[in-house]
Amino acid sequence: LLGSSTSRTGSADRAAPARPTGLSEHGRDTAAVLAGLDALRRDDHDYADGTVFNSICSAPLPVARQVFAQALDTNMGDNRIFPSLRRAETEVTALLGDLLGFPDAGGVATSGGTEANLLAVLAALRRDGRRARTGRPARIVLPESAHFSFDKILAMLGVEPVYAPLTPDLRVRVETLRSLVTEDTALVVATAGTSEAGAVDDVPAIAEHTRALGVPLHVDAATGGFLVPFARDLGHPLPPVGLDVPGVTSVTLDPHKYGGAPIPAGQLLVRDAADLDRLRVASHYRGTHDHHGLLGTRPGAAVLATWAALHTLGRAGYRTLVASVFERRELLLGLLRGAGFAVAPAPDLTVVTVRHPAPGQLVDALERRGFIASVARRYGLLRLVVHWHQSEEQLRALVAALTDADRE
Numbered sequence: 032l033l034g035s036s037t038s039r040t041g042s043a044d045r046a047a048p049a050r051p052t053g054l055s056e057h058g059r060d061t062a063a064v065l066a067g068l069d070a071l072r073r074d075d076h077d078y079a080d081g082t083v084f085n086s087i088c089s090a091p092l093p094v095a096r097q098v099f100a101q102a103l104d105t106n107m108g109d110n111r112i113f114p115s116l117r118r119a120e121t122e123v124t125a126l127l128g129d130l131l132g133f134p135d136a137g138g139v140a141t142s143g144g145t146e147a148n149l150l151a152v153l154a155a156l157r158r159d160g161r162r163a164r165t166g167r168p169a170r171i172v173l174p175e176s177a178h179f180s181f182d183k184i185l186a187m188l189g190v191e192p193v194y195a196p197l198t199p200d201l202r203v204r205v206e207t208l209r210s211l212v213t214e215d216t217a218l219v220v221a222t223a224g225t226s227e228a229g230a231v232d233d234v235p236a237i238a239e240h241t242r243a244l245g246v247p248l249h250v251d252a253a254t255g256g257f258l259v260p261f262a263r264d265l266g267h268p269l270p271p272v273g274l275d276v277p278g279v280t281s282v283t284l285d286p287h288k289y290g291g292a293p294i295p296a297g298q299l300l301v302r303d304a305a306d307l308d309r310l311r312v313a314s315h316y317r318g319t320h321d322h323h324g325l326l327g328t329r330p331g332a333a334v335l336a337t338w339a340a341l342h343t344l345g346r347a348g349y350r351t352l353v354a355s356v357f358e359r360r361e362l363l364l365g366l367l368r369g370a371g372f373a374v375a376p377a378p379d380l381t382v383v384t385v386r387h388p389a390p391g392q393l394v395d396a397l398e399r400r401g402f403i404a405s406v407a408r409r410y411g412l413l414r415l416v417v418h419w420h421q422s423e424e425q426l427r428a429l430v431a432a433l434t435d436a437d438r439e
């Protein structure tokens with residue numbers, strides 16, 4: 032198991048790419064550029080090739096891909112040229128609000144979960160106002176499992192994190208979280224689908240406490256937003272995680288994860304329109320006077336493609352896709368157990384974790400066999416993400432490669 036990875040991977044231990052000598056004076060013809068691009072992309076994987084087991088994103092639906100390609104020149108930063116985009120954003124917000132139990136939700140289409148989480152924290156800080164009054168840094172209570180986007184956000188906004196520990200099944204300990212909330216707490220965060228293990232926090236129990244304490248609660252459902260509602264419809268024992276839970280004040284969900292939309296498609300939903308006002312910045316440009324997100328010039332293609340994905344699939348279409356992902360998960364669990372691997376803990380959603388004495392070496396050995404998996408570093412577990420781009424045959428090939436890699 033020694034030695035660095037030499038396979039077609041994007042791992043950090045690959046040699047640094049050669050530096051170009053500079054922009055040439057004369058351009059090349061298209062055929063030469065495309066040949067150069069083929070060389071540049073030589074090591075890229077394709078979701079369809081059955082080697083990608085580390086990604087919560089996947090290939091977008093064909094219709095979303097088509098709409099995206101047709102709308103590459105659209106700019107959400109200019110509603111006078113593209114008045115459709117504001118309508119599309121309003122409609123997507125209403126559809127996603129409805130999906131998460133609150134059709135009257137306000138919202139902002141974002142570049143992904145990081146931006147949506149950033150906006151949720153910013154709105155909470157402005158709502159709180161305590162920092163301005165007391166000069167003390169605001170505090171945010173969040174699970175130890177919170178996505179690393181919060182590391183960026185809290186550093187940028189100068190907020191002190193207070194981390195709540197996890198249960199053995201990697202959900203936040205609700206009682207401890209509650210005891211950590213003080214008068215300096217500007218926001219509590221829960222996660223519906225942690226990126227490392229797919230764990231879904233007990234949002235209703237957390238919301239009961241935050242509501243009683245008068246503290247806002249943000250649910251980071253970047254990963255689970257498109258999974259939990261349909262999995263619940265299908266009878267999986269998961270709690271509600273959306274704005275239908277009283278006390279939840281905002282939610283992040285990402286159409287570019289399990290929503291069938293292309294990157295960059297994220298969404299912030301808020302219960303109270305006043306939170307949008309708190310995010311408002313005047314651009315002074317006619318037509319796009321009010322900005323609520325971080326980006327100025329921003330792609331309309333992703334919002335239009337999300338609109339197309341939502342209308343193409345409808346609830347039944349998503350339910351079928353989610354059912355198929357959960358079926359793949361069950362197949363993978365059975366194959367792993369059959370091959371003697373220790374699954375830990377039983378997954379809530381689509382991330383399967385495996386106990387192994389040397390998960391990093393196993394991932395390297397797997398990578399030498401052409402497969403990309405990852406390590407849930409906080410827990411020291413092998414992490415495999417199930418997605419709809421994987422076939423039964425490919426899941427069997429993965430477990431065969433894992434078994435072989437484990438013997439190395």
Ligand code: PLP
Binds near residue numbers: 142144224226252
């Ligand atoms: N939150 C969670 C739970 C995530 O899983 C992710 C991404 O995997 C994010 C936030 C960040 O989303 P993005 O990468 O779209 O910015």
